[in-house]
Each structure stands twice: as C-alpha cells, then as structure tokens.
Amino acid sequence: MTNDGRAPGARWPGLSEPEARRRLARDGPNVLPDEAPRTVWRLIFDVVKEPMFLLLLTAAGLYLAFGDLREALTLLGFVVVIIVITVVQEGRTARALEALRDLSSPRALVLRDGVVRTVPGRELVVGDVIRVAEGDRVPADAILREGTVLTVDESLLTGESVAVTKTPSPDAERVGPPGGDGGALYSGTLVVSGRGVAEVLATGARSELGRIGASLRDVDQTRTPLQREVDVVVKRMAALGIGLSVSLFVAQGLLEGEWLDAALAGITLAMALLPEELPVVLTVFLALGAWRIAKSRVLTRRVTSVETLGAVHVLCTDKTGTLTQNRMVIRRLVTDAADLDLGAAPEELPEAVHGIVEYGILACPRDPFDPMEKAFLELGARALDGTEHLHPRW
Known part of the structure; x- marks a missing residue:
C-alpha cells in the first residue's frame, strides 16, 4: 500500500x-433493529396490572378505609419496593444489552x-x-x-x-x-x-x-407457570373472600338488623382472607434469584425469567464457557534432551526446554487471538520471566 x-x-x-x-x-x-425501550410508566403499568399487585392495592385501600393508616402505608411501601425492583432490574439489563449492541x-x-x-x-x-x-x-x-x-x-x-x-x-x-x-x-x-x-x-x-x-423477537411472551398459578390462587381467594363476606353481611344483617355493623364485619373477614404478603415475598425472592445469577454473568431482563429457569428439568448448553473455557494450556514439553510434564514440573523450567518455549513465543504475534499462541505467551510469562529467553519488545 x-x-x-x-x-x-x-x-x-x-x-x-x-x-x-x-x-x-x-x-x-448497518445496525441490528431494536425495539423501543419500555418507559418507566410502561414498566409501572405492567406491574400494576398483575393480579397479585391489585390484591396488594386492594388490601391497602381496605386498611385505609378502616382508618388503619399504619397498615395501609406498610402495604403501599411494599408496592413501591416492587416497582423499584422491577425498574432497576430492567434498567441494568437494558444498559448491558446496549453495551453488547455496540460491539456488533x-x-x-x-x-x-x-x-x-x-x-x-x-x-x-x-x-x-x-x-x-x-x-x-x-x-x-x-x-x-x-x-x-x-x-x-x-x-x-x-x-x-x-x-x-x-x-x-x-x-x-x-x-x-x-x-x-x-x-x-x-x-x-x-x-x-x-x-x-x-x-x-x-x-x-x-x-x-x-x-x-x-x-427471537417473534417469540410469544407467555406467562410463566408461577404467574398462571398465582393468578388462579388470587382469583379463587377473591371469589372465596367475596362470597364469604357477602354471606356474612347478609346473615348478620338479617339476624341482627344492624346492616352497617354487618358491612364492617364482612369487610373485616375479606381483609383477613387476603394473602397480601404473597406478592411481596414472591417479588423479593425472584429478585434475589436474579441477583445471584447476575454474579455468574447471566443477564435477566425480567425477574419472572428466574422462575422459568427454576422450572427447567433439562438444560441443553454448549460446552464452551460451561464445561470448558475455550483456553489452551501447555501440559508437556518434549525435546531431544528432555521430556517434561508441566503438571508436575516446578515453576522454573530446566534449561533443556528453554529453547522450545522461546522459539514458540517468537513465532507468536505480540497480542495473539489464537488460543495456542496465548498458551505459549502465558507459559513464557510464568516460567521465563526475568531470563534472557524472554523478548517482550521483539
């Protein structure tokens, strides 16, 4: 040129x-098409429309109607915690995916x-x-x-x-x-x-x-098994609570004639039947699961994916990065004068094998990408450091 x-x-x-x-x-x-990122308001809406979340808001509203401000604020605090966990998890994953997209x-x-x-x-x-x-x-x-x-x-x-x-x-x-x-x-x-x-x-x-x-974008976003099961539990509990509350309201009103007291008794029974702790416990434990697998460098865009992974019976994965590391290590050096097993060899190599390591390093580029060339440089840095056989400027 x-x-x-x-x-x-x-x-x-x-x-x-x-x-x-x-x-x-x-x-x-020349870029990969990207879906519009979900806004904070969209994330909040997706959380609020969950039956578990509606259950939590209903319980907080009932406590507030009865004047129990402490319990109402506690449940509303749980609401804020769930929203914050969802928004933070989505934001962290979006930033990581954006960094990966820049590499493409x-x-x-x-x-x-x-x-x-x-x-x-x-x-x-x-x-x-x-x-x-x-x-x-x-x-x-x-x-x-x-x-x-x-x-x-x-x-x-x-x-x-x-x-x-x-x-x-x-x-x-x-x-x-x-x-x-x-x-x-x-x-x-x-x-x-x-x-x-x-x-x-x-x-x-x-x-x-x-x-x-x-x-991948064409894959349908179906609800997870846990979400479906919780939806069923919430609907059944709601139906049971409404049925028993109405029954108590009608029975007490007819028997005692005090319809206001009967209404309060029915609402109290409904509050006792509502499992308001359920959404908080599930969200916290799923967030802990996402945090644990994130330490293993696995991205979780939605917290519910942790539950899906937990339901997997058979996981098929490539061996690279799981069973193997896509790295080479020199285990044995053979010359006319020596046959050295590096697995049992000391850190300092005998003079008889210095030449083969030196020539192997000289045949490698300074910043190699080939695993074999990297293995030679790693061996030289470990065993020939400070000797005349290592030429870092060559």
Whole structure:
C-alpha cells in the first residue's frame, strides 16, 4: 500500500462515495433493529396490572378505609419496593444489552474510490469492499474475495468454539450457512488469523445475525407457570373472600338488623382472607434469584425469567464457557534432551526446554487471538520471566 492509502493493482476498488451514500439512504444503517425501550410508566403499568399487585392495592385501600393508616402505608411501601425492583432490574439489563449492541457495529477498513478509509460499521452498505485481519470483528455479512486463508471464530452464531477455515471465493455471489469452510464471513464473528479483502453482501437486519434477532423477537411472551398459578390462587381467594363476606353481611344483617355493623364485619373477614404478603415475598425472592445469577454473568431482563429457569428439568448448553473455557494450556514439553510434564514440573523450567518455549513465543504475534499462541505467551510469562529467553519488545 502506498503512503496515500491507495492499493495499487487491487482487483476490488470498492464503491464510490456518492454510490455508498445512495445505498445507505436506500437500505438504512448497518445496525441490528431494536425495539423501543419500555418507559418507566410502561414498566409501572405492567406491574400494576398483575393480579397479585391489585390484591396488594386492594388490601391497602381496605386498611385505609378502616382508618388503619399504619397498615395501609406498610402495604403501599411494599408496592413501591416492587416497582423499584422491577425498574432497576430492567434498567441494568437494558444498559448491558446496549453495551453488547455496540460491539456488533465495530469500525471497518473500507475501500471507497480505491482508497482505504476507516468508517463506522453502521455506515457500511452492500457492495462495499472491506479489509479484515487477525483480531478484527467482521462488521457485516461478506464474501472473502482475496487474501490468505482465514480462521474465524463463529461461536456467536453456531456455539462451536473451534475456529473454521475461510478460503477466498472470487466468484461466489451468496453466503452459505454459518460453520462452513467456504468464503462466507458473518457479522459479529471474530477473525482469529489471516487477512484479506471481502465484499459486503448483507447488512443490518438482512445479515445472519439480524435474522437470528428477528426470530427471537417473534417469540410469544407467555406467562410463566408461577404467574398462571398465582393468578388462579388470587382469583379463587377473591371469589372465596367475596362470597364469604357477602354471606356474612347478609346473615348478620338479617339476624341482627344492624346492616352497617354487618358491612364492617364482612369487610373485616375479606381483609383477613387476603394473602397480601404473597406478592411481596414472591417479588423479593425472584429478585434475589436474579441477583445471584447476575454474579455468574447471566443477564435477566425480567425477574419472572428466574422462575422459568427454576422450572427447567433439562438444560441443553454448549460446552464452551460451561464445561470448558475455550483456553489452551501447555501440559508437556518434549525435546531431544528432555521430556517434561508441566503438571508436575516446578515453576522454573530446566534449561533443556528453554529453547522450545522461546522459539514458540517468537513465532507468536505480540497480542495473539489464537488460543495456542496465548498458551505459549502465558507459559513464557510464568516460567521465563526475568531470563534472557524472554523478548517482550521483539
């Protein structure tokens, strides 16, 4: 490449700036579509319409009608606690998801008018020619047109931690499914090694990542088993309370003739039958569950999801990040003069194996993404620190 950024002899000069702007206006930015965030008032409305919450408000109103201000304020305090827990949980998760969404639109090296420029990933359009190299996150679905053989981490789409090989496909016109060994590159995946030139074929919602997001948005939001069971309990308790209260009101009124006292007796019985502690206890325990799994770096957008997870009998998950860590560790060093098991070896390596570790480190880039190269650097930092075999500036 020349000093002015031009790539002489490049087969893929890319789009012109006017054409890129026209396509951007036609197709929209290269971002994943996002639902409008739920406002605080919407969150409060969703909480208030729950039968459990209505039960709590009814109990508070009855206590207030009887002049028991202390009990009424206590229940209204529980109402505020439930609303605050819901709003805080939703806000924390929304901020975390927004940060993750920013990762899906990285900056890109793009060829416009034959000149290499750095542009925000959201400004990429179909037909743009981009340059990708080790450590880059692919900004859009594309086809590798020329360059070296790439290895790409597609675990974001497939769940498979083993990087797949990508070979240049100068004449391909469409991308295949993820996990293949052709020239298809997918938005959000990570280039582990190699470099090349790729042509963008799909952006935003039309990318593979966008289609996955669209399928998730189409999933119906059904009520959880616990919510359905609580709805039944609340309705039955309400029917029972109303029935018994009316019966007591009518019976006492007919027998004693004191209809005001009968009404007060019926309301008192209804208050005794209302399980006003139930919504508070359920909300607090579900919030504690969300807090506990958040410590394991699991996002919970709605507190009720904790109850759904608790009802799962079989959980199918990829091994990476659960049983394995997608990391490599060097366990054994073998040379002509030594055969060393690092599991039982001391922290300081014998001189006979210093050479193989040194050469392995020299063959690695300074900030590698490949797990094997990371393993060599970690071994060198642990066992060769302070020796002449470690060359951090090389």
